Amino acid sequence: MGEKPLILITNDDGVRAPGIRALIQYCRPFGRLVVVAPDRPQSGTAHAVTIAHPLRLELIVKEEAYEEYSCTGTPADCVKLAFKIVMKRRPDFLFSGINHGNNASINILYSGTMAAVLEGAMAGVPSVGFSLDSYSQHADFEAAGKFITTIVASVVDKGLPVGVCLNVNIPAVPEGEIRGIRVCRQAEGTWQEDFDEREDPHGREYYWMKGDFVKIEHTEDTDQWAMENNYLAVVPAQFDFTAYKAMETLKDRF
Amino acid sequence: MGEKPLILITNDDGVRAPGIRALIQYCRPFGRLVVVAPDRPQSGTAHAVTIAHPLRLELIVKEEAYEEYSCTGTPADCVKLAFKIVMKRRPDFLFSGINHGNNASINILYSGTMAAVLEGAMAGVPSVGFSLDSYSQHADFEAAGKFITTIVASVVDKGLPVGVCLNVNIPAVPEGEIRGIRVCRQAEGTWQEDFDEREDPHGREYYWMKGDFVKIEHTEDTDQWAMENNYLAVVPAQFDFTAYKAMETLKDRF
Numbered sequence: 178m179g180e181k182p183l184i185l186i187t188n189d190d191g192v193r194a195p196g197i198r199a200l201i202q203y204c205r206p207f208g209r210l211v212v213v214a215p216d217r218p219q220s221g222t223a224h225a226v227t228i229a230h231p232l233r234l235e236l237i238v239k240e241e242a243y244e245e246y247s248c249t250g251t252p253a254d255c256v257k258l259a260f261k262i263v264m265k266r267r268p269d270f271l272f273s274g275i276n277h278g279n280n281a282s283i284n285i286l287y288s289g290t291m292a293a294v295l296e297g298a299m300a301g302v303p304s305v306g307f308s309l310d311s312y313s314q315h316a317d318f319e320a321a322g323k324f325i326t327t328i329v330a331s332v333v334d335k336g337l338p339v340g341v342c343l344n345v346n347i348p349a350v351p352e353g354e355i356r357g358i359r360v361c362r363q364a365e366g367t368w369q370e371d372f373d374e375r376e377d378p379h380g381r382e383y384y385w386m387k388g389d390f391v392k393i394e395h396t397e398d399t400d401q402w403a404m405e406n407n408y409l410a411v412v413p414a415q416f417d418f419t420a421y422k423a424m425e426t427l428k429d430r431f
Numbered sequence: 432m433g434e435k436p437l438i439l440i441t442n443d444d445g446v447r448a449p450g451i452r453a454l455i456q457y458c459r460p461f462g463r464l465v466v467v468a469p470d471r472p473q474s475g476t477a478h479a480v481t482i483a484h485p486l487r488l489e490l491i492v493k494e495e496a497y498e499e500y501s502c503t504g505t506p507a508d509c510v511k512l513a514f515k516i517v518m519k520r521r522p523d524f525l526f527s528g529i530n531h532g533n534n535a536s537i538n539i540l541y542s543g544t545m546a547a548v549l550e551g552a553m554a555g556v557p558s559v560g561f562s563l564d565s566y567s568q569h570a571d572f573e574a575a576g577k578f579i580t581t582i583v584a585s586v587v588d589k590g591l592p593v594g595v596c597l598n599v600n601i602p603a604v605p606e607g608e609i610r611g612i613r614v615c616r617q618a619e620g621t622w623q624e625d626f627d628e629r630e631d632p633h634g635r636e637y638y639w640m641k642g643d644f645v646k647i648e649h650t651e652d653t654d655q656w657a658m659e660n661n662y663l664a665v666v667p668a669q670f671d672f673t674a675y676k677a678m679e680t681l682k683d684r685f
Contacts, residue, residue: 218483220482220483221479221480221481221482221483222477222479223476223477223478223479223480223507223546224477224478224540224541225475225476225477225479225541226475226477226541226640227475227640228474228475228640229472229474229475231629231637231638231639232626232637232638232639232640233635233636233637233638234636234638253477253541254640257624257626257640258626258638260624261624261625261626262626262628262638283553283670285672286478286546286549286553286670286672287478287479287480287507292477292540295540299537299540299621300621324685327685328685331684331685335684337677338674338676338677338680338681340674341674341677344672358685360678360681360682360684360685361678362671362673362675362678363671363672363673365671367553367554370511370514370515371515372486372511372512372515372516374516375485381487382487382488383485383486383487384485384486384487384488384512384516385484385485385486386480386481386482386486386508386511411681411685412672412673413673413674413677413678413680413681414672414673414674415672415673415674415677416537416540416672417616417617417619418539418540418598418617418666418668418669418670418672419616419617419666419667419668419669420592420594420595420667420668420669421616422592423591423592423595423667423669424614424615424616424667426592426667427592427614427665427667428614430585430589430614431578431581431582431585431612431614431665
């Protein structure tokens with residue numbers, strides 16, 4: 178029997194978040210784990226990388242088949258540092274999350290959790306991001322444990338198609354209400370942004386972003402539908418943004 | 432004759448960068464311009480949004496058919512603030528750049544310039560990002576002026592397909608050597624990251640990201656090929672990341 182696979186775990190809510198603690202427990206039976214995660218919450222950092230200033234790594238735990246580091250950078254920085262400095266190789270698998278909040282639909286574009294996953298996919302590593310549809314401090318990361326384990330086991334066993342990673346969104350409902358796993362496409366949706374307009378103590382205006390996610394589509398093959406109907410929504414995602422159909426339309430335009 | 436179109440201009444190199452100054456000049460004949468751009472360079476911020484702290488806007492110029500603001504946020508923040516606070520509506524068109532550096536291939540994932548463009552596309556605004564393949568302080572943003580004007584004029588005249596924006600990458604060669612405009616797909620490529628490992632004045636280790644873009648593909652239908660062969664590379668890009676082919680493969684897997 179060969180060595181157990183090497184698995185990188187990361188997230189965007191920071192190394193102390195309950196979501197990553199749950200994911201670590203689900204992944205531990207499947208291999209040697211290296212955790213490299215941001216030292217503080219990095220929600221909304223998307224695929225940002227840190228080039229204008231230096232990064233630091235801090236070793237937190239080192240045990241048999243388990244190491245944990247915190248990093249001052251973004252999720253994408255964590256993945257790059259993990260590959261190059263911590264592991265000195267590409268891992269066999271990458272799992273990111275469990276994110277505190279919905280990354281279905283266009284939320285994937287803003288997500289640090291999924292940026293780490295796309296970063297893994299670009300390096301040829303089978304990579305999966307998990308997100309729970311709850312922003313509550315008391316979110317229950319255990320209810321879907323059985324299904325998360327099923328997905329991790331399947332990816333460790335069979336890998337993923339080249340250039341494809343998974344965006345898994347988990348409904349925040351009790352264990353008995355989860356109906357299973359569905360492979361879906363990314364729903365159309367939008368953010369209805371708004372800004373609080375306020376005045377600082379010195380009389381200067383400032384703006385604080387707020388907003389609501391607005392679903393545009395309601396069809397059954399979308400991630401947003403699946404999640405709202407108590408399925409784990411699995412979207413195979415890619416990092417080729419080309420709109421191939423539009424290539425034809427625009428071919429002779431310029 | 433109706434009112435001239437309302438055009439939003441932004442970038443990720445900051446409102447004072449030579450690239451946005453050139454873009455403003457190219458776009459000015461086509462409509463009423465509102466410039467909302469970061470107050471400092473934001474390269475590599477990708478699609479990051481600022482939710483954990485407030486944003487500020489500063490009016491710099493207000494003239495007939497021309498307003499200019501600097502913003503403390505990311506390019507995506509600039510677009511959201513422009514729509515909601517500055518314009519109080521969606522503009523008719525959005526142009527971003529001209530970026531100082533290559534945003535072809537997978538560089539689109541890290542690009543703040545293109546995040547602003549994807550943000551526009553998600554809101555249904557015909558949006559185009561321009562990037563010049565040069566990091567030089569003395570980059571020549573004039574050489575391709577004629578071709579940039581052609582693209583802006585075409586988009587203002589005919590719009591773009593729904594859900595599609597354009598990622599335009601411009602070769603950094605003298606005017607006479609530019610061979611034209613090609614519609615392409617995003618090339619496969621990768622970043623060969625590396626980190627400088629250093630010690631700070633207090634004896635603590637730190638890491639500074641560096642790296643080289645490595646082209647994987649060399650075929651003639653890619654943006655990277657077009658740019659290296661002195662064409663402006665136009666990639667129609669979308670914000671639906673679903674890997675549709677993989678949906679079929681993975682359908683019954685879990």
